[in-house]
Amino acid sequence: MYRFVVCSFSFLALAASLPVYKRATLDVDILQFALTLERLENKFYKEALSMWSVDDFVDANFTEDFYTQLKYIAHDEEAHLVFLEQAIKATGAEPVQACTYNLPLDSPSGFVESLAIFEGVGVSAYLGAASLISSKKYLTAAGSILSTEAIHQAAARNAIGEIPMANSFATPLSANAIYSIASRYIESCPANNTKLPFKAYPELIVTQGLPTAINSSITFSSNGSLPNSTQIYVTFVSGLDITSVTGTRNGSSIKASVPEKASGQSYVFLTTGNSSNLTDSNILCGPAIIEVTPSSPTFNISLF
Numbered sequence: 001m002y003r004f005v006v007c008s009f010s011f012l013a014l015a016a017s018l019p020v021y022k023r024a025t026l027d028v029d030i031l032q033f034a035l036t037l038e039r040l041e042n043k044f045y046k047e048a049l050s051m052w053s054v055d056d057f058v059d060a061n062f063t064e065d066f067y068t069q070l071k072y073i074a075h076d077e078e079a080h081l082v083f084l085e086q087a088i089k090a091t092g093a094e095p096v097q098a099c100t101y102n103l104p105l106d107s108p109s110g111f112v113e114s115l116a117i118f119e120g121v122g123v124s125a126y127l128g129a130a131s132l133i134s135s136k137k138y139l140t141a142a143g144s145i146l147s148t149e150a151i152h153q154a155a156a157r158n159a160i161g162e163i164p165m166a167n168s169f170a171t172p173l174s175a176n177a178i179y180s181i182a183s184r185y186i187e188s189c190p191a192n193n194t195k196l197p198f199k200a201y202p203e204l205i206v207t208q209g210l211p212t213a214i215n216s217s218i219t220f221s222s223n224g225s226l227p228n229s230t231q232i233y234v235t236f237v238s239g240l241d242i243t244s245v246t247g248t249r250n251g252s253s254i255k256a257s258v259p260e261k262a263s264g265q266s267y268v269f270l271t272t273g274n275s276s277n278l279t280d281s282n283i284l285c286g287p288a289i290i291e292v293t294p295s296s297p298t299f300n301i302s303l304f
């Protein structure tokens with residue numbers, strides 16, 4: 001699986017500028033954002049299931065049982081979509097409508113690889129939003145949806161031979177980071193959709209095959225606009241750990257060693273500093289999504 005990096009240094013003007021939000025307004029925006037992501041997932045799964053039959057999945061070496069699970073996954077996502085629509089309507093707001101998408105639907109196996117990634121991003125989205133949600137009712141609902149997304153992620157990872165439980169902790173990501181990922185798959189949205197108060201960072205893509213492993217060198221390439229004078233850090237976000245590694249540059253490429261604390265689906269940003277406080281002011285671009293093969297599990301004898 002190859003991905004390519006483009007890192008440029010101005011924020012894309014995909015979202016409205018950030019007004020000061022009342023907390024209840026922010027809750028509704030988060031519901032709208034969740035609905036935006038669920039609509040994307042829903043479209044992706046429905047298209048895949050309408051394009052490929054059980055035989056196509058079996059020809060691609062998936063089991064019939066996994067195909068059945070895919071149908072349950074699509075059913076769950078539809079239920080999430082309906083739930084969010086109703087929750088948004090109950091606040092008096094108008095739910096965002098479907099957009100037009102640019103989805104990776106080349107083959108059943110590519111679809112399942114992307115599904116595993118999307119579900120992981122879904123987990124990161126709900127987990128990252130948790131600290132922004134003020135209503136306890138919505139927080140419980142977000143936790144409920146998050147758990148289901150994690151089950152989907154586990155099923156898809158298992159089906160493609162990745163360890164489902166590759167990290168002891170799920171990875172929270174900020175709304176802007178999630179928005180950055182989602183906007184790569186969204187071509188355009190209806191003009192009257194509620195504008196979300198989030199923005200997309202410039203894209204960062206890995207220029208080598210994945211998975212990678214701890215201590216391996218991993219290379220990204222920029223489109224030539226890395227600032228010359230600044231030390232650039234490659235910041236890995238994996239589980240609850242944020243680790244910045246000094247990047248080594250060669251022209252428009254930058255490489256770094258995968259840190260010990262990265263495991264499973266992880267996210268990479270280029271940053272101007274090594275602070276674990278990732279903010280808009282130190283993120284240059286990202287996140288790239290990488291897969292880090294987990295180390296063999298070990299146990300601490302004193303904890304038996």
Ligand SMILES: *[C@@H]1O[C@H](CO)[C@@H](O)[C@H](O)[C@H]1NC(C)=O
Pocket residue numbers: 006007008009010223225
């Ligand atoms: C490089 O970044 C610029 C500025 O964002 C963008 O317009 C251009 O398309 C990018 N080039 C490539 C090759 O992606």
Ligand SMILES: *[C@@H]1O[C@H](CO)[C@@H](O)[C@H](O)[C@H]1NC(C)=O
Pocket residue numbers: 059060061
């Ligand atoms: C399915 O598995 C068989 C046996 O391992 C292999 O020969 C074949 O190439 C695989 N097909 C696909 C589409 O991966």
Ligand SMILES: *[C@@H]1O[C@H](CO)[C@@H](O)[C@H](O)[C@H]1NC(C)=O
Pocket residue numbers: 094095096097190192193194
């Ligand atoms: C946008 O317009 C369409 C049709 O004109 C309408 O069905 C939809 O509810 C509107 N969406 C929003 C978010 O106002």
Ligand SMILES: *[C@@H]1O[C@H](CO)[C@@H](O)[C@H](O)[C@H]1NC(C)=O
Pocket residue numbers: 214215260295
């Ligand atoms: C990574 O490298 C460090 C330093 O050389 C070493 O102590 C550690 O055991 C390595 N970890 C793995 C998982 O290879």
Ligand SMILES: *[C@@H]1O[C@H](CO)[C@@H](O)[C@H](O)[C@H]1NC(C)=O
Pocket residue numbers: 228
């Ligand atoms: C950065 O350095 C390279 C090589 O030293 C040079 O070609 C390029 O013009 C410089 N870019 C900027 C923005 O200064």
Ligand SMILES: *[C@@H]1O[C@H](CO)[C@@H](O)[C@H](O)[C@H]1NC(C)=O
Pocket residue numbers: 250251
């Ligand atoms: C830097 O990149 C060029 C190709 O872009 C490559 O030929 C060269 O070997 C690289 N240098 C180092 C030190 O990796």
Ligand SMILES: *[C@@H]1O[C@H](CO)[C@@H](O)[C@H](O)[C@H]1NC(C)=O
Pocket residue numbers: 274
């Ligand atoms: C972070 O960067 C500062 C300089 O900006 C340096 O003094 C410090 O040692 C770095 N910390 C780590 C963990 O790399």
Ligand SMILES: *[C@@H]1O[C@H](CO)[C@@H](O)[C@H](O)[C@H]1NC(C)=O
Pocket residue numbers: 277279281
């Ligand atoms: C992280 O940075 C933001 C913006 O610079 C700041 O408001 C916040 O207090 C910082 N958080 C921590 C834990 O340092």
Ligand SMILES: *[C@@H]1O[C@H](CO)[C@@H](O)[C@H](O)[C@H]1NC(C)=O
Pocket residue numbers: 300301302303
């Ligand atoms: C094992 O657990 C004990 C108790 O929590 C802790 O003090 C110790 O550092 C742990 N050892 C390792 C190797 O993680």
